[in-house]
Structure formats: C-alpha cells, structure tokens
Amino acid sequence: MYLVDCRGLNCPEPVIQTKKALEEHASITTVVDNQVARDNVVKLVANHGYNVSVEQKERHYHIHITKGESEISFEEKLAPKGDYVILLTSSTFGSESPELGEILIKSYFYTLVEGDQKPAAILLANGGAKLSCVGSTVLDHLKALETKGVEILTCGTCLDYFQLKESLEVGTITNMYSISDRIAKASKVINL
Amino acid sequence: MGPGTLQKVLDRLPSFKCPSLLVGPETGDDAGVFKIDDNLALVQTLDFFTPVVDDPYTFGAIAAANSLSDVYAMGGEPLTVMNIVGFPSCTLPIEVLGEILRGGADKIKESGAILVGGHTVEDKEPKYGLSVTGRVHPERVITNSGAQAGDYLILTKSLGVGIVVTSIKGGLASSETTQEAINQMAFLNKQACEVMIHFGVKGATDVTGFGLIGHAVEMAKASKVSIELYPNKLPLITGAIELARMGMIPAGAYQNREYFSALVEGSPKEEIMDVLYDPQTSGGILMAVTEDKVEAVLQELHQTGVSMSTVVGKVLPKGEKEIYLREE
Numbered sequence: 455m456y457l458v459d460c461r462g463l464n465c466p467e468p469v470i471q472t473k474k475a476l477e478e479h480a481s482i483t484t485v486v487d488n489q490v491a492r493d494n495v496v497k498l499v500a501n502h503g504y505n506v507s508v509e510q511k512e513r514h515y516h517i518h519i520t521k522g523e524s525e526i527s528f529e530e531k532l533a534p535k536g537d538y539v540i541l542l543t544s545s546t547f548g549s550e551s552p553e554l555g556e557i558l559i560k561s562y563f564y565t566l567v568e569g570d571q572k573p574a575a576i577l578l579a580n581g582g583a584k585l586s587c588v589g590s591t592v593l594d595h596l597k598a599l600e601t602k603g604v605e606i607l608t609c610g611t612c613l614d615y616f617q618l619k620e621s622l623e624v625g626t627i628t629n630m631y632s633i634s635d636r637i638a639k640a641s642k643v644i645n646l
Numbered sequence: 647m648g649p650g651t652l653q654k655v656l657d658r659l660p661s662f663k664c665p666s667l668l669v670g671p672e673t674g675d676d677a678g679v680f681k682i683d684d685n686l687a688l689v690q691t692l693d694f695f696t697p698v699v700d701d702p703y704t705f706g707a708i709a710a711a712n713s714l715s716d717v718y719a720m721g722g723e724p725l726t727v728m729n730i731v732g733f734p735s736c737t738l739p740i741e742v743l744g745e746i747l748r749g750g751a752d753k754i755k756e757s758g759a760i761l762v763g764g765h766t767v768e769d770k771e772p773k774y775g776l777s778v779t780g781r782v783h784p785e786r787v788i789t790n791s792g793a794q795a796g797d798y799l800i801l802t803k804s805l806g807v808g809i810v811v812t813s814i815k816g817g818l819a820s821s822e823t824t825q826e827a828i829n830q831m832a833f834l835n836k837q838a839c840e841v842m843i844h845f846g847v848k849g850a851t852d853v854t855g856f857g858l859i860g861h862a863v864e865m866a867k868a869s870k871v872s873i874e875l876y877p878n879k880l881p882l883i884t885g886a887i888e889l890a891r892m893g894m895i896p897a898g899a900y901q902n903r904e905y906f907s908a909l910v911e912g913s914p915k916e917e918i919m920d921v922l923y924d925p926q927t928s929g930g931i932l933m934a935v936t937e938d939k940v941e942a943v944l945q946e947l948h949q950t951g952v953s954m955s956t957v958v959g960k961v962l963p964k965g966e967k968e969i970y971l972r973e974e
Contacts, residue, residue, distance in 0.1 A: 466816030469893045490900050494893035497916075501891040631907050 458484040460491060461514060469494050476504070476519065484517045492517065509603065510626065538642035539575045541633075542582030545590075547646060556591065562646070563595035567602075574640065575605040576625075577633050583612035587621040596624045609633060648901035649856055669720070669789055673868040676716040676852055677780075679787050687784040689722035694730045694775020698811050698927050699828060702742045706749025706774060708831040712854070712928035713776035714757050718839035719852040719931055721788035722780035724757050729764030732773035746774050757834055788842055790861075791868035792849030793934035797961040799873065800943060802838040803830050803930025804954045805858055805921050806886025813894040823885035830883065830954070831928040837950040838931040844946065845939050853929035857902045859922045859969055861932060862959070863909050866968040869934075875959040876974040877914035880921060890917040890924075898925035912971025922971070930954070934961055 456479040460468035468491040472484045476499075486492050492508060492515040499506045505520040546555025547562055566572065576599065578586055585592055586608045600606050606625025613619045613627060637643050662670065668687055669679035677691035693713040697705045710727075717724045729750060733743050743766075754761050759778070793799075810827040813819035819827075835852060842850055849869060853861045858875065866873045902923040913919070935943050940957065947955035962970070 465897060466812050466818070466894055470816045470818070473892075490895070490897045493900065494895050497891060497893035497895065501893075629904065631904055 455518075456482040458482055461485055461487045463491070464488070465491055465494050469498050472498060472517075472519070476502075476521065481518075481520045484519065486515050486517065487513060489515075491515075510605070537640065538573050538644060539577055539636050539640040540573045541577045541579070541637065541643055541645045542585065543580040543645070545581040545584045559585070559646075560591050560595070563592045563599070567595050567598045572599065572602060572604050573644070575607055575636055577607050577609075577628075577636060578625075579609040579612050579633065583608050583616060583618065586624050587613070587616075587618045588623055589621075590623070593623050600624055607632065607636070648898070649860060649905045650901070668784060668787055673789065673791055674864045675790050675868070676719040677722070677778075679720060679722075679782065679784075681784045685783060687782050687787065689717045689720050689780040689782050690778070691716035692730070692775070692777040694732075694773050695927070696771055696773055698831070699814065702745035702772075703749035704828055704832065705772075706746035706751075707753045708749075708828070708928055709746075709774045710750040710753035710776055711832050711834050713778055714753070714759070715835045715852045715854075715928060715931075717778050717780035718835040719788070719850055720780075720782060721786055721839060721843055721847075721850070722782040724759035724778050724780040726762045727754055727759050727776045727778045728762060729766075730773075730775050730777060731764060731766040732769030732771070733766060734770055734772065735768060738772065742772070746772065750774065750776065753832065753834065757836055786843065786846075788847055788850045788933075789868070790849060790851040790865040791870075792847075793865050793869035793871055793873075793961045794849070794936075795871055795961050795963040797849065797934035797936055798940045798957050799862075799875075799959040799961065800933050800935055800940070800947070800955055801853065801858070801881060801930050801958045802835065802933075802947060802952050802955045803833065803853070803926075804881040804883045804886075805853075805926065805929075806883040806890070806924060807831060807926045807929060808857075808896045808899060808924040809886050809889050809894050809920065810883055811927065812896045813889045813892075816894060818889065818892065818894060820885060823883060823889070826883050833928075835931050837952050838933070838947065838955070841943060841946050841950065841952070842931070842933055845935070845943050847933050847935055847943075849934035850931050852931050853926050855898060855925045856906070857899065857923045857925055858932070858958070859910060860902050860906050863906050863968045865932065865934070869961070870964055872962040872965040872968055872970060873959055874962050874970045874972055875922070876957075877912070877918045877922070877971050878973040879956065879958055880918070881954045881956050881958070882921065886921060887917050890920040895920050896925060899923045906969075909968040910971065911967040911969070914971055914973075932958075
C-alpha cells in the first residue's frame with residue numbers, strides 16, 4: 455500500500471497528489487486532515503469508479519483507494535460500510551424508568567460491539583449526546599465500535615446546549631445537515 | 647470568509663439608522679445607497695482579494711470588474727474609484743504591481759469611471775480591488791428585495807468559476823476552460839446593468855462568494871419570496887462539470903453548502919449541487935424580470951454581448967423553504 459501524506463495541505467493539492475499516485479500505484483492510502491480534502495479526494499476516485507473507503511483516525515482521514523471496477527455510486531461511497539444508522543435522542547434505552555434505561559443502553563451497546571450487524575453510523579442528539587462524553591457508561595463500547603469502522607457522530611448544537619463540547623471522548627462533532635443527510639441516505643434508521 | 651462566521655460578527659455591530667440611507671447592511675445587498683437629494687443617491691462598495699490567476703494584468707482586470715459589479719447590481723453608474731493594494735515589495739518585482747494596476751485601470755476606463763487615488767500596504771501576498779462610488783436615481787435603485795412572485799430569474803454569466811480557478815491551481819484545467827473563465831471574470835456587468843435600467847427591473851443581485859444558491863437565498867429573504875431554480879438550465883463554463891467530478895471543489899463551496907442547505911429543497915446530481923454552491927469571482931447579475939418582459943430582456947442582453955444570459959429560475963410566493971431546486 456503506497457502512502458500519500460497530505461496532512462497540512464489544502465485543496466486542490468491532496469487531489470492532485472492522489473491523482474499522480476494512482477497513475478503509478480494500484481492501491482494507495484491518502485491521509486488528509488480536513489473534510490474538504492476528504493470529500494474532494496473521494497469525488498475524484500469515485501468518478502474513476504475505483505474502490506474507496508474512508509477511515510477516521512483522530513483528526514485525520516485515511517482514504518484507502520484500490521483500482522478496479524465498482525458499480526457503487528458516489529453517495530454510497532461517501533457513506534461508510536454497513537447500511538443502517540442508529541439515531542439516539544436520549545441517553546437511556548426507553549424512558550419509563552431512567553435507571554433501567556441506563557442498564558439497557560449499556561447492554562445494547564455491548565451486544566452491538568459483539569454482534570455481526572454493525573451500523574454504518576451512530577447519531578447522537580439531544581440527551582443522546584451525553585453518551586459520547588466524559589462520564590458516560592458506554593464510552594468503551596462506543597470506542598470499540600469506532601475502531602471497527604462505525605462512525606460516532608455527536609450533534610454539536612446539543613453538546614453546546616449541555617456545555618459538553620470540551621468533554622467529547624469519542625467520535626466527531628457533526629451538524630444537522632450531516633445528520634439529516636445520513637438519515638436520508640441510510641437504508642434503515644433505527645430510532646432508540 | 648464563510649457566510650456563517652461573518653454573520654456572527656456583523657450581528658454584534660451597532661445599527662446605523664438614517665432616513666437618507668436607502669440601502670444599508672441589513673439586507674445583505676451588494677452596495678450601500680445613500681440619498682443626497684430627490685434626484686441623486688450615492689452607491690458605495692469596496693471589494694478586494696488575492697490573485698485568482700497567475701498573470702498580474704489579468705488579475706488586475708478581474709479584481710476591478712468584480713469591484714465595479716456591485717454598483718452595476720444596484721442599477722448604478724460608477725463615477726469614481728480608488729485602488730486598494732496589498733503587495734510584498736521585498737519578494738516580488740515592482741513591475742508585477744504595475745501590471746496589476748494597469749489591468750485594473752484599463753477595466754476602470756472601460757466602465758467610464760475615473761480613478762482618483764488609492765492606498766497601498768506591505769502584505770505577504772498581493773491583494774487588489776477597488777472602492778467604488780457610483781450614482782443612481784433614488785427611485786430607480788435596484789435591490790435584492792425587489793423580486794416579486796411571478797418574476798423570472800435571468801443569470802448573465804456561466805457558473806463554475808470557483809471550480810475552474812481551483813483546477814487552474816491544480817494544473818487540471820484545459821486552456822479553453824481557463825480562457826473561458828478568465829474572459830467571463832473580466833467581463834463587466836455594465837451592459838447587463840444598462841439592460842436592467844432600460845426595462846425597469848426592480849430586483850437583482852450579483853452572484854459572487856455565496857454561489858448562485860447563497861445569493862438567491864439572500865434575494866428570497868430580502869424580497870420575502872421563495873425562489874425556484876432549474877438545475878437542468880444552468881449556464882456552465884465548458885468543462886466545469888467534469889472538473890467538479892474530479893474533486894476540484896473549493897472550500898468555500900462546502901462552507902456555502904453547510905450554511906445554506908437547510909433553506910434548500912431538492913437534490914439534483916452531486917456535481918450540479920457543487921456548481922450551485924460554487925463561489926463565483928466576478929460572477930453575473932441575477933435579475934428578476936416580469937413575465938411580459940423576459941423575451942425582450944434576453945434578446946437585448948444577447949445583442950449587447952451578454953451572450954450567456956439565460957433564464958435559471960422563477961420567483962414563487964413565500965413557501966416553507968427559500969429555494970426549491972426543480973427541473974423545468
């Protein structure tokens with residue numbers, strides 16, 4: 455795997471370097487540090503019909519590209535693997551008993567980590583935003599899911615509201631545009 | 647600067663109220679308009695930016711055309727201009743500055759305005775633009791709040807400038823595409839303005855940093871209407887769509903999309919979306935024309951050399967969203 459390190463570079467440089475590397479190598483990984491570069495590189499390779507997957511490591515995006523035929527559309531390529539997303543608008547599993555809800559949410563995420571059918575993304579909004587922050591009882595599970603390729607996206611407005619912006623421990627901050635986009639593009643949305 | 651970031655700062659400024667201020671900052675219009683007497687109002691604007699092309703003369707011409715455009719968008723006639731210049735005199739030969747200013751001066755001459763002065767500062771990279779003062783009859787000011795339901799929207803230049811400029815930097819734009827974008831950026835909106843005045847157009851704006859959608863949103867908000875844009879009828883710079891597919895999307899397009907997308911309904915193809923949000927340098931005029939005049943306005947625009955002019959949408963009564971993207 456040939457590595458194209460584009461950290462610290464702004465567009466169009468990451469696209470140009472990726473394009474050049476693909477002229478000589480069949481399989482490369484481009485590393486970028488901003489979303490604009492990520493989306494533009496994915497556009498480039500999707501247009502060529504190459505296989506692409508995006509992995510997020512801390513503040514960097516690792517874009518794995520392999521030449522070869524693929525029939526997947528650009529939108530599907532931008533969405534990570536898996537075809538359903540989980541939307542959590544509360545920090546508990548059910549609302550009848552908060553205490554029980556907390557036990558159940560822990561158990562649910564444990565099952566999710568161990569199971570085969572992982573979602574593409576977990577969207578955390580309203581009270582759900584607390585789950586990805588300091589003090590959450592499911593942090594380890596969420597981290598485990600993230601390392602297995604599940605995107606953990608927490609609503610920025612919600613973090614602001616609960617004054618938790620500095621306390622985010624796992625995944626990335628997102629906005630309503632991305633949340634609605636993810637919901638629209640998922641084959642299934644599970645609202646817990 | 648992105649539209650969201652800028653608005654947060656502007657919201658904290660005190661507002662200036664004065665009966666003579668016909669157009670102030672609140673409506674996000676292209677220029678300020680201040681009434682002197684019943685027959686005369688001043689149109690004032692300022693704009694400058696870093697080079698979009700390598701050739702200094704061409705950059706000067708584009709920057710000047712871009713600055714003058716804000717006066718034209720208000721239906722005004724540019725009278726006097728001043729140069730605003732940032733220049734790294736230690737790292738670039740002074741001849742470069744001479745070429746930038748010469749490109750600007752030629753464009754100012756073409757507009758009929760007079761260069762009366764300017765100001766230059768040391769800067770890490772070149773920056774150039776103009777402060778422009780123009781005049782307009784107080785009752786014939788064209789604003790972005792003048793669009794009415796039923797009007798058709800005509801755009802006078804092709805879209806995709808930001809995508810092409812990004813591609814030029816990356817060495818991916820063909821020479822034809824590059825030349826088409828340059829010609830268009832350096833083209834004055836003077837004729838478009840004269841056609842608007844001739845036909846008594848009330849609502850217009852020029853399409854610049856916020857992209858077609860962003861400026862249409864501002865027009866919709868200011869005019870208290872909704873706007874329908876036809877994604878299948880957009881005038882495009884040759885090759886812009888292919889470059890968009892290659893990922894030559896400027897960061898500004900993503901900022902525009904993030905800021906405005908909540909106000910937009912409809913989802914054309916990804917590359918068309920990229921074009922709709924693409925920031926334009928020295929873009930065309932987006933004018934709202936009553937249905938009975940559309941044909942005549944288009945004909946006169948084409949005859950006076952504004953050849954890319956085309957109908958890109960329609961003004962609707964105020965709906966839930968500001969912008970509806972629907973194929974015509």
